[in-house]
Amino acid sequence: MLMLNNLVVSFDDNVVLNIDSLSISAGEKVAIIGPSGSGKSTLVHHIYELLRPTAALCSQRQGLVENLSVFHNIFMGALDRHSWLYNLINLALPFNKPQLQIRTIMDTLELDCPITQNVVNLSGGQRQRVALGRALFQQQSLFIGDEPFSAVDPIMGQRLLRHVFAAHESVIMVLHDTSMALANFDRVIGLQGGKKLLDCSSKNLNATMLKDFYQLQEQHPMVTKVEAYSKFNLVKQP
Amino acid sequence: MILWLLAGICFYFADTEIIALDPWHELLLIITGFVTPDFFATEYLFEALWQTISFALLGICLALFIGAPLSILYHKPLVATVCSFLRSIHEIFWALLFLQIFGLSPITGILAIALPYGATFARVFSDILRQAPTTTLQTFPSNTDRISRYLYGRVAHVLVPVKAYVRYRFECALRSSAVLGFVGMPTLGFYLESAFRQGYYQQGAALLILFIGLIGTIPFWGRLKLLPLYVVGAIWALPSIPVVDSRLIWRFLTQDILPPMFQSNQLQDALLTDNYGAVAELFRDFLNWLVELLCEQALPGVVGMLLLAVTALGMSHILAIIGSSFSDKRFSGKWIAKFNRLALLIFRSVPEYIFAFVFMLLLGPSMLPAMLALAIHNGALIAFLTLRHADDVPVSSHFNGRLDGYAYEILPVIYPNTMALLFYRFEVILRETAILGMLGIATLGFYIDSNFSEIRFNGALVLMLVTALVNIAVDIVSRRVLYADNNAQSACSH
Numbered sequence: 001m002l003m004l005n006n007l008v009v010s011f012d013d014n015v016v017l018n019i020d021s022l023s024i025s026a027g028e029k030v031a032i033i034g035p036s037g038s039g040k041s042t043l044v045h046h047i048y049e050l051l052r053p054t055a056a057l058c059s060q061r062q063g064l065v066e067n068l069s070v071f072h073n074i075f076m077g078a079l080d081r082h083s084w085l086y087n088l089i090n091l092a093l094p095f096n097k098p099q100l101q102i103r104t105i106m107d108t109l110e111l112d113c114p115i116t117q118n119v120v121n122l123s124g125g126q127r128q129r130v131a132l133g134r135a136l137f138q139q140q141s142l143f144i145g146d147e148p149f150s151a152v153d154p155i156m157g158q159r160l161l162r163h164v165f166a167a168h169e170s171v172i173m174v175l176h177d178t179s180m181a182l183a184n185f186d187r188v189i190g191l192q193g194g195k196k197l198l199d200c201s202s203k204n205l206n207a208t209m210l211k212d213f214y215q216l217q218e219q220h221p222m223v224t225k226v227e228a229y230s231k232f233n234l235v236k237q238p
Numbered sequence: 239m240i241l242w243l244l245a246g247i248c249f250y251f252a253d254t255e256i257i258a259l260d261p262w263h264e265l266l267l268i269i270t271g272f273v274t275p276d277f278f279a280t281e282y283l284f285e286a287l288w289q290t291i292s293f294a295l296l297g298i299c300l301a302l303f304i305g306a307p308l309s310i311l312y313h314k315p316l317v318a319t320v321c322s323f324l325r326s327i328h329e330i331f332w333a334l335l336f337l338q339i340f341g342l343s344p345i346t347g348i349l350a351i352a353l354p355y356g357a358t359f360a361r362v363f364s365d366i367l368r369q370a371p372t373t374t375l376q377t378f379p380s381n382t383d384r385i386s387r388y389l390y391g392r393v394a395h396v397l398v399p400v401k402a403y404v405r406y407r408f409e410c411a412l413r414s415s416a417v418l419g420f421v422g423m424p425t426l427g428f429y430l431e432s433a434f435r436q437g438y439y440q441q442g443a444a445l446l447i448l449f450i451g452l453i454g455t456i457p458f459w460g461r462l463k464l465l466p467l468y469v470v471g472a473i474w475a476l477p478s479i480p481v482v483d484s485r486l487i488w489r490f491l492t493q494d495i496l497p498p499m500f501q502s503n504q505l506q507d508a509l510l511t512d513n514y515g516a517v518a519e520l521f522r523d524f525l526n527w528l529v530e531l532l533c534e535q536a537l538p539g540v541v542g543m544l545l546l547a548v549t550a551l552g553m554s555h556i557l558a559i560i561g562s563s564f565s566d567k568r569f570s571g572k573w574i575a576k577f578n579r580l581a582l583l584i585f586r587s588v589p590e591y592i593f594a595f596v597f598m599l600l601l602g603p604s605m606l607p608a609m610l611a612l613a614i615h616n617g618a619l620i621a622f623l624t625l626r627h628a629d630d631v632p633v634s635s636h637f638n639g640r641l642d643g644y645a646y647e648i649l650p651v652i653y654p655n656t657m658a659l660l661f662y663r664f665e666v667i668l669r670e671t672a673i674l675g676m677l678g679i680a681t682l683g684f685y686i687d688s689n690f691s692e693i694r695f696n697g698a699l700v701l702m703l704v705t706a707l708v709n710i711a712v713d714i715v716s717r718r719v720l721y722a723d724n725n726a727q728s729a730c731s732h
């Protein structure tokens with residue numbers, strides 16, 4: 001599904017990502033871990049740009065529209081399935097069919113707010129689930145997530161993860177929760193200072209090894225610590 | 239301080255003589271009028287009110303139709319230039335121009351509001367849209383069509399500020415619509431002018447109170463859901479549109495607006511017979527005519543405009559500072575502050591044109607009434623905006639509630655904001671000085687008005703162009719000077 005060779009991403013002359021090779025095949029469930037600023041977000045955004053036609057992204061920058069309802073914010077995942085006229089009318093007068101579909105999604109995501117509630121009034125955890133709902137409603141085969149459960153409690157995160165797995169063939173997800181990565185994913189990739197220092201099947205890993213991986217950081221101070229969240233240049237070298 | 243010095247110098251050079259036989263007597267009569275307003279004296283009171291609203295409403299709707307699509311194209315230099323030209327000519331001048339073509343038809347009033355407002359919408363909407371975050375677009379499915387992307391990804395983000403701005407513009411349009419009555423449209427201004435001119439102050443006061451009430455109560459009746467109802471009502475209530483004689487329009491465009499030497503067929507004859515001497519002669523005539531017009535009317539007009547605008551700016555500054563400090567409840571106490579806020583509301587709802595008109599009756603025709611009118615209206619508006627800011631400024635626990643405490647704790651925080659607003663407002667003041675000329679104050683508007691009334695459309699048109707150019711020049715200079723300031727405030731000042 002994906003083959004990356006010599007990927008170098010830099011942002012204002014700082015190299016934030018430098019990966020020799022990475023391949024992910026369809027059907028894999030891949031977790032990406034690493035300390036803050038190690039290039040995880042940059043990597044998944046890059047993968048998303050490459051696989052965009054078949055991938056749904058649930059980004060840390062949720063991209064919610066504050067003054068629209070939960071319904072409209074989730075409906076945005078289906079913009080490409082309808083004509084612009086349908087979308088325009090739906091903005092003013094929501095249609096019944098998508099309302100039913102989105103109610104189902106809201107139930108699975110345990111969102112108990114009214115469907116017409118504006119996003120601006122929601123709590124952090126609810127907002128995150130609305131963003132997740134938009135990604136789910138895209139009904140793609142690949143789900144790319146950037147810490148999609150960081151604002152909900154671990155147990156609910158576990159339930160949400162099951163829904164994500166059930167709805168997608170392949171999953172690539174940035175996680176801070178290493179135990180969740182170990183318990184649920186086929187494969188774990190560890191980034192450190194923009195470099196891929198860990199890439200193996202989760203069967204061959206255990207919690208102590210991951211703890212050691214995080215402690216590597218103290219021995220080798222990171223080359224760059226750029227938060228590439230706001231803007232990033234993609235420089236891909238062949 | 240430099241501002242005050244400049245304003246003082248301009249005040250010295252400006253014509254501020256009070257020419258009135260007995261201002262106190264007249265003032266007393268006006269005050270009596272306001273104390274005992276007569277709401278039943280005007281025959282067509284309700285119709286005048288409804289006409290004022292319907293012109294404003296239809297004007298705004300048409301302006302939205304013009305402005306919203308243009309805002310998408312606003313980054314194109316041609317569109318931006320055309321818009322800034324349309325914007326720089328005041329509603330009243332547009333009305334004067336359209337009056338010659340369409341006569342006293344509703345088209346004149348609606349177009350006069352829609353054109354400059356549409357151009358303003360285009361600019362402000364494009365400013366607001368530029369601030370919309372782009373993160374939403376990233377989470378859309380990849381083959382979403384452009385219109386849906388635009389609607390859901392960008393427009394949806396800015397709906398609230400856009401709605402607030404349209405509401406604010408509707409208030410402005412009500413003022414403009416009322417003022418259009420002064421050039422003959424059947425709105426409140428028409429009845430107001432006739433009442434005041436004839437000395438029927440009780441009737442005039444009633445109209446003015448109604449108008450202020452109308453603007454003050456917009457939040458109660460200006461609901462989005464009622465809009466379709468209002469639009470139908472507005473169209474239904476419009477006076478019938480007289481048949482426009484297309485020959486008249488043709489004559490206006492091909493004959494009346496041309497310089498006098500080109501109006502007859504001399505130029506064509508000369509060109510056809512290859513008589514280049516005659517052509518050169520005609521062009522020399524044209525040049526002389528133009529230079530004469532520019533030197534004798536445009537130049538004094540522009541100087542008058544600038545003198546008036548700078549003085550008014552200085553006076554607005556003083557008023558804004560005084561107004562905002564006395565309306566701060568931590569400084570002047572609850573009741574004085576409340577009373578002052580009401581006064582500010584009244585002062586900013588009344589169009590400066592009407593203020594100038596009333597002061598003119600009192601003080602006679604000079605620049606003083608215009609200065610006072612501009613200063614009161616703009617000072618009150620800036621004080622109001624500053625107050626909204628000042629209310630959010632926290633004070634320390636040992637705030638003593640005296641002038642020194644105010645000057646140490648609150649003023650330093652709000653002052654930069656006030657100054658920025660004041661300079662944004664300068665453009666508006668300049669635009670307004672032009673139309674105050676129609677009351678007889680020696681600015682460009684005065685010369686334009688006299689050209690129109692002497693049926694010299696060509697001269698009027700040249701002077702309108704000069705007005706537009708002056709406004710655009712000031713706009714460019716002020717944008718350069720104030721480039722770093724944020725856009726949110728500029729949105730309030732247009």
